[in-house]
Amino acid sequence: MDSRCIIYVFSGTGNTRLVAERYRKELQLDTEIMEITSSYKSLPSPDYYDLVGIGYPVHAFNPPEIVVKFVKTLKVATKKKLFIFHTGGEGLPFNDSSSIQIRRILKKNFSILSERHYVMPYNMIYRHSDEMVRHMVTYMQKLVKVHAVAIRAERFEREQHMPLRHLISSIFRIEWVYAQKQSRLMKVNKDCSSCGLCARNCPMNNIRMVDGHPVFMKNCILCVRCSFSCPENAISIGLLEGWKVNGPYDFKRILSDETIPESIPLNELPFLYRGYYRRLNKMLKEI
Numbered sequence: 001m002d003s004r005c006i007i008y009v010f011s012g013t014g015n016t017r018l019v020a021e022r023y024r025k026e027l028q029l030d031t032e033i034m035e036i037t038s039s040y041k042s043l044p045s046p047d048y049y050d051l052v053g054i055g056y057p058v059h060a061f062n063p064p065e066i067v068v069k070f071v072k073t074l075k076v077a078t079k080k081k082l083f084i085f086h087t088g089g090e091g092l093p094f095n096d097s098s099s100i101q102i103r104r105i106l107k108k109n110f111s112i113l114s115e116r117h118y119v120m121p122y123n124m125i126y127r128h129s130d131e132m133v134r135h136m137v138t139y140m141q142k143l144v145k146v147h148a149v150a151i152r153a154e155r156f157e158r159e160q161h162m163p164l165r166h167l168i169s170s171i172f173r174i175e176w177v178y179a180q181k182q183s184r185l186m187k188v189n190k191d192c193s194s195c196g197l198c199a200r201n202c203p204m205n206n207i208r209m210v211d212g213h214p215v216f217m218k219n220c221i222l223c224v225r226c227s228f229s230c231p232e233n234a235i236s237i238g239l240l241e242g243w244k245v246n247g248p249y250d251f252k253r254i255l256s257d258e259t260i261p262e263s264i265p266l267n268e269l270p271f272l273y274r275g276y277y278r279r280l281n282k283m284l285k286e287i
């Protein structure tokens with residue numbers, strides 16, 4: 001199998017990055033992980049690698065716009081093998097349709113092997129419990145392991161997308177427009193300690209510190225990294241404030257806490273998650 005791999009990943013709040021790191025471990029290749037940011041034009045070319053991975057979080061049943069822009073710049077001298085993975089707060093099959101547009105662009109220069117969706121803790125809408133986080137990460141690790149074997153064997157899989165997929169993903173692409181507009185609605189309250197973390201870490205370079213105060217420009221992609229990671233929970237995210245989640249998930253502690261079960265039985269999972277984990281159990285059993 002190929003020996004050098006590059007994984008281009010966009011990750012607002014760390015979930016997709018965690019999955020990328022798991023791929024690096026399980027692929028057992030010489031793998032580099034590169035973050036997609038507003039400076040994506042300076043990322044290394046896929047020409048230097050034998051295998052390419054692309055990872056992103058699903059935002060309103062689409063990839064974040066920056067991922068699509070980046071993918072459009074990917075050119076190679078000879079066709080390369082490529083795999084895709086995405087993370088989302090739930091496993092609705094519509095999340096698989098998020099890749100339609102980037103697949104169409106990538107097809108020209110890459111042979112797309114396969115794609116996987118990973119349910120990971122919500123960074124928006126509500127905060128998952130430690131039990132649910134452990135369950136999600138345990139399954140993510142199992143699924144990456146079997147996917148890595150399939151990738152190494154260069155196994156092609158048919159694209160599996162929902163009917164009406166084009167319609168659903170294009171309707172929800174309105175989120176890209178909203179993301180930029182809502183930059184104006186981002187507000188910082190008096191709890192801000194002027195630490196500058198949000199400005200330093202914004203992947204779009206969309207926050208400037210002016211007189212010790214964060215100021216939002218017009219380039220937001222609603223990755224929520226700033227509001228999620230603000231140590232003072234001082235950033236409000238406009239109309240979506242009611243869905244804001246603040247404070248990173250402590251994966252290290254949760255995964256090493258022996259009082260938290262590794263997984264939750266199917267019939268005890270919230271209803272929304274049963275279909276995804278049922279499909280996953282079936283797939284893991286067949287392997």
Ligand SMILES: Cc1cc2nc3c(=O)[nH]c(=O)nc-3n(C[C@H](O)[C@H](O)[C@H](O)COP(=O)(O)O)c2cc1C
Pocket residue numbers: 010011012013014015016017056057058059060061062087088089090091092095120121122123124222223224
């Ligand atoms: C603006 C926004 C839209 C989202 N839309 C979806 C969605 O359509 N489907 C889904 O499953 N999760 C959705 N999520 C949840 C994230 O995709 C999920 O928490 C993901 O694992 C975050 O990955 P990251 O930490 O790498 O950014 C959304 C999150 C945000 C911030």
Ligand code: SF4
Pocket residue numbers: 188191192193194195196197198199214229230231232233234235
């Ligand atoms: S991360 Fe929070 S506390 Fe720090 S500068 Fe930004 S808004 Fe203020």
Ligand code: SF4
Pocket residue numbers: 201202203204205206207216219220221222223224225226227
């Ligand atoms: S301003 Fe906040 S939500 Fe917008 S791109 Fe930057 S870190 Fe992400």
